[in-house]
Amino acid sequence: NQNPGRSKRIFYLLPYTASINAMYKRLQRDFKYPELIGIQHGKAIYYLYQSFENEDYLTATEKAKQVKNLTDKIYRSYKIATPHQILKSMFGIRGFEQNLAEMSNALIIMDEIHAYDAHTTALILETLKILKGYQANFLIMSATLPSFLKEMFKQELGITTEISFTESELNEFTRHRVSVLKGSIFDNLELIQEEIDDNKKVLVVCNTVSQAQHIYELFSQEIENSALIHGKFILRDREEIEAKLKDLNLLVGTQAIEVSLDIDYDVLFSEPAPLDALIQRFGRVNRKGWEESLIKPVYVFEQGSENDKYIYKNRELVSKSLELLSKENILSESTVQKLVDEVYSNGYQGSDLASFEMVKENFPKFHSKIVPFINERENQEDFYKLYQSVEVVPIQYKLEYLEEIENKRYFEAMKYVVSISVGQYKKLINNNQIQIDSDTIFASIDYSSKLGLLLDSEEPLLGIFS
Structure with a gap:
């Protein structure tokens, strides 16, 4: 926000509540004007309530409501939120008139744009195209953005400036040795146990909750300092688990570990997934290894579980990712983008393409029906x-x-x-x-x-x- 009057409002949009909470906490700590930072997502009020844990219940409740109410109004000029918070305005949800006014001439930062499926990506793109008519400006960010998506955003939004590392700069951050292992996780239990016995901090990522639960049960009986994390815990238990993630010998999880958890492990074992998802998982291992030129291992199994087809419907993306990774050893950071582009060389395909095109066709018609001061x-x-x-x-x-x-x-x-x-x-x-x-x-x-x-x-x- 470099304009002289600092008058532009900033919306920093992230895909996961864990990411938003972490960014909000960071900016509250480091920003010169923390009272100007707001947080918006489905459970924001609960997160704010928890931040006043040293207060009695009534005091914490009132403070949380007060903070949230000021954020929902126009008071706070920097908002950390999910894309759903700006999508609301496109659906004419009560208060959309104020929200559109607030986004006029705003700076909108879309971080981790790779994390969305085709349907949500289309909704975001169509929304940003409308906001462009309100003179909004955009910054699209990702560590693993396929070139077809990058070009699409540049073309549709008229973005002309691209910021990226040079190949040599990227390679300074190389820190993983990748191996594709034959069979499934159950064919490699001994290898996982060997790493645990060698006092390594071991991370295991499964594609489904049921698979993660099964694997955790197999290992946790003999490993006291271990935990399981996924999206099917009640809030109380999830908070307790997240509080101890840094000091574990074994963590088993699902895609929940891919974003915004402040963890650093020595070795990863992962079920097969599309390359961009795998890169996010790799990032939870040896996070600052580049500082000492350390290389640590990440393993991907050739086979997942029967239920993986519900999680990653485009199986070709998964098989292509495994094929490319099997040819690698030390995974240089400059190679990552090339591999991602090769996996997604044909752009969206099949049901993903159909979903994307359907939103693009129907969204403008849908949005045109929105009328100020009328909430359908x-x-x-x-x-x-x-x-x-x-x-x-x-x-x-x-x-x-x-x-x-x-x-x-x-x-x-x-x-x-x-x-x-x-x-x-x-x-x-x-x-x-x-x-x-x-x-x-x-x-x-x-x-x-x-x-x-x-x-x-x-x-x-x-x-x-x-």
């Missing part, structure tokens, strides 16, 4: 379909949850909430495993503070134009 309920419903998740409370915590609600300790009650997919929710309804009490959904699912929700299926996510 149907538009609001369409927007919240983007989330494709349902918040539930495991039935074993029903009494604790309702007690907190009865005592009006609503933020304490939130600690018992976990999100599941719409598909999983419908399956639970069909199996009579859902109770609704006091407008809260309780799920009759086994839950463990160490393993999380014990669901036996993975469900794909769909978008509103699918």
Whole structure:
């Protein structure tokens, strides 16, 4: 924000709440004017409440509400948020007139743009094209952005300036030796155990929650200093797990470890995934190895689990990624971009391309129906379909949850909430495993503070134009 009057408002957009919380905390600590920094995402109010943990409940609640209310207004000129916070305006959600006014002539930073699926990428691109008409300026950032996406954003948004490292500068950050291992994770359990026995800090990444739970159960009985992390823990347990991630001998996780967790391990074992996802996983190992020219190993298994097809539908991207990595040894940082471009040489394909084109075709028609000071309920419903998740409370915590609600300790009650997919929710309804009490959904699912929700299926996510 280099303009003389510092009058432009800045929206720093990240894909994950963990990323947003970490960036907000960092800027609150380092920025000259911390009161100008705001945070916006679905659980921002809870995060703010937790930041006042040394206060009594009523004081912490009031302070959290006060901070959030000022952020929701125009008071704070720097906002760290998810893209959904700007997408709201395109759907005519109540207050969109103020939001559009605030984004007029703003600086919008899209970080980790590679993290979105084709459907969400199309929504973001169409939204930015509209905001360009409001004289907004854009900075698109990523460490692993396929060239086809980079060129698309440059062309559609009229971006002419590109900032990048030279090849020699990139290679100064080389720090991984990559190996593709035959078989699945179950064929290589002994190798994982050897690294643990050698006092290495070991990171294992699986593609599904159920697979991660299974692997964790196999190893954790003999390794006391270990943990499992994924998206199916209640907030209370997730917070406790994240607090101890730095000092573990073994961490087993899902894609949850790919972003914004401040961790550094000695060796990685990963199930197969598209190259850009694997690069993010590699980044959790030997994070500052370039300072001492250290190279550490990262292993990728040739085979995943049967349910991987729900997570990564385009199997060709996965197989192409493995084929290219199998030819590498020391993975130089300058090679990474070339490999990513080769994997995505054909751009979006199949269902990804269909989803992307559908949004591009329908979004302008949809947005043209938005009228100031008129909030259509149907538009609001369409927007919240983007989330494709349902918040539930495991039935074993029903009494604790309702007690907190009865005592009006609503933020304490939130600690018992976990999100599941719409598909999983419908399956639970069909199996009579859902109770609704006091407008809260309780799920009759086994839950463990160490393993999380014990669901036996993975469900794909769909978008509103699918």
